[in-house]
Amino acid sequence: MRNATVARRDLVAASRRPLSIRLNGILPYVVxxxxxxxxxxxxxxxxxxxxxxxxxxxxxxxxxxxxxxNVANFGTAWEQGSMAQDLLNSFLITIPSVAGTVFLASMVxxxxxxxxxxxxRFVLIALITGSMxxxxxxxxxxxxxxxxxxxxxxxxxxILVHIGFQIGFCTFVLHNYIRTIPAALTDAALTDGxxxxxxxxxxxxxxxxxxxxxxxxLEFTWIFNDYFWAIVLIRxxxxxxxxxxxxxxxxxxxxxxxxxxxGAVLAIIPTLxxxxxxxxxxxxxxxxxxx
Amino acid sequence: xxxxxxxxxxxxxxALSRFLIIPIAIQGIWIWWPxxxxxxxxxxxxxxxxxxxxxxxxxxQVMSGDPVFQIALVxxxxxxxxxxxxxxxxxxALAVLxxxxxxxxxxxxxxxxxxxxxxxxxxxxxxxxxxxxEGLLNLIIHSLGLSQTQEAWLADPNTVTWAIIAxxxxxxxxxxxxxxxxxxxxVPVELEDAARIDGATAWQVFRxxxxxxxxxxxxxxxxxxxxxxxxxxxxxxxxxxxGPFYTSATLASYMYQKxxxxxxxxxxxxxSLVILVISLTxxxxxxxxxxxxxxx
Numbered sequence: 001m002r003n004a005t006v007a008r009r010d011l012v013a014a015s016r017r018p019l020s021i022r023l024n025g026i027l028p029y030v031v032x033x034x035x036x037x038x039x040x041x042x043x044x045x046x047x048x049x050x051x052x053x054x055x056x057x058x059x060x061x062x063x064x065x066x067x068x069x070n071v072a073n074f075g076t077a078w079e080q081g082s083m084a085q086d087l088l089n090s091f092l093i094t095i096p097s098v099a100g101t102v103f104l105a106s107m108v109x110x111x112x113x114x115x116x117x118x119x120x121r122f123v124l125i126a127l128i129t130g131s132m133x134x135x136x137x138x139x140x141x142x143x144x145x146x147x148x149x150x151x152x153x154x155x156x157x158x159i160l161v162h163i164g165f166q167i168g169f170c171t172f173v174l175h176n177y178i179r180t181i182p183a184a185l186t187d188a189a190l191t192d193g194x195x196x197x198x199x200x201x202x203x204x205x206x207x208x209x210x211x212x213x214x215x216x217x218l219e220f221t222w223i224f225n226d227y228f229w230a231i232v233l234i235r236x237x238x239x240x241x242x243x244x245x246x247x248x249x250x251x252x253x254x255x256x257x258x259x260x261x262x263g264a265v266l267a268i269i270p271t272l273x274x275x276x277x278x279x280x281x282x283x284x285x286x287x288x289x290x291x
Numbered sequence: 292x293x294x295x296x297x298x299x300x301x302x303x304x305x306a307l308s309r310f311l312i313i314p315i316a317i318q319g320i321w322i323w324w325p326x327x328x329x330x331x332x333x334x335x336x337x338x339x340x341x342x343x344x345x346x347x348x349x350x351x352q353v354m355s356g357d358p359v360f361q362i363a364l365v366x367x368x369x370x371x372x373x374x375x376x377x378x379x380x381x382x383x384a385l386a387v388l389x390x391x392x393x394x395x396x397x398x399x400x401x402x403x404x405x406x407x408x409x410x411x412x413x414x415x416x417x418x419x420x421x422x423x424x425e426g427l428l429n430l431i432i433h434s435l436g437l438s439q440t441q442e443a444w445l446a447d448p449n450t451v452t453w454a455i456i457a458x459x460x461x462x463x464x465x466x467x468x469x470x471x472x473x474x475x476x477x478v479p480v481e482l483e484d485a486a487r488i489d490g491a492t493a494w495q496v497f498r499x500x501x502x503x504x505x506x507x508x509x510x511x512x513x514x515x516x517x518x519x520x521x522x523x524x525x526x527x528x529x530x531x532x533x534g535p536f537y538t539s540a541t542l543a544s545y546m547y548q549k550x551x552x553x554x555x556x557x558x559x560x561x562x563s564l565v566i567l568v569i570s571l572t573x574x575x576x577x578x579x580x581x582x583x584x585x586x587x
Contacts, residue, residue, distance in 0.1 A: 036402035112311035119392040137563040141325035164321035196306035225410035243412040275408040287473035
């Protein structure tokens, strides 16, 4: 749908471009290429630094290509820097959080989209308002609650807080999507005697797959990248996610930028892969709230 | 017959309501209860060991004389300005360029969006070497012949906050660009065309037609960025921990320090209440825009 609109705008634009615009037709490319290049420099620098030794950096300065590819930094970060364990921890936190968020949000979105429950609108607005609360404001009572329930330093409160925070946005997007599914489909299933659960599971969920994919991709990057809740709720260094692990690595290898760089590269790979693989879903999810 | 129908409808509502129990319980326990509790704690003195002691407005009196609080407040204002307007201008300009028939549009879009998928921690670590006195930024400045000083961007109280904001702008501009790009697709080509036929210049078309029609995106970007700026934490904490001498502290970094380093939970709760109060107006405007359809 959006692609069709873009193509239409392109077509119309091409057919009516006035002379002045055609003359500076090169200018947009210059600007876009420059900005893109500048935007990629920091990531490129990280990659190159990770492949050099610190001695080489001191000797030949910050800007230089590695004379020989040195992958030892990755090994150091992976093992001594415990990035392997930290990455695993990140997945152990992120996967249940994302699954829980998307699953529960889809249930709420389905129930509210039927427009039968009194106060549906209020529930939706309350859920979204909850996700707008400043995390700092909730951090002390949540820390307190986790301690009282004796689940501090476990993933339980971390996962539940992530779900509580993300469910509002997720429900909102899924609700907008599910509402566009024709009521005739659910009505038909109802007359066939299908239960509410069955309609949700066998009719709505399969149809909502694109929106579920978009939310899964977005929520994965957001939850995987969390730092604040991890430092509030996890103290044991063996349990920390990779964001905290990277900060620890930076402290451990203060003067060795190349190990830090290797750690940073390792830490960004999972979200980069998810983004590159599910790119088209990203944009749909991100812009769902605006239109 | 009618009774059976009504009963069926009631059953249906009951069945649907069951879908809401777990999600509402999770948000209630882990978001709403802590929010209420936090407001209470803001009026107490609490070290986390003995029970909280009610002290009335004392935390806010202390705050009004606390120089670090004032620094943090000014820094959050700098954030609200820099983090809002720089990505807005940049994101809008890039989106307008990308809205033309551009070859390789998705490559440009991805390149500029990519920082948004990095964690703020990784972003901070990567930029920390770039901003070192002997780092990449100074090397570039020297090689362009602009200056020969070894500016320590993150250690100089005059530059530190703006340096961190610049990193945040790098991180977020792609997101704003994507929002504006989507917004531009909703602007009817016919309107812009009609204006052009009437002899309007490209700038006039943008100024009088495109820009006003993007109003929903402006509102979301402006309010969303201010809300994010007021609670900004990760970059500040990882890059400087609010230093040197609190000069880059924000309300959120100072609050975290008071709470989880200094164990002054009452005062920290009062600080976090300030974060909420400042963001509240913007949260309301943001939600009213995003939920426009629901609120009708």
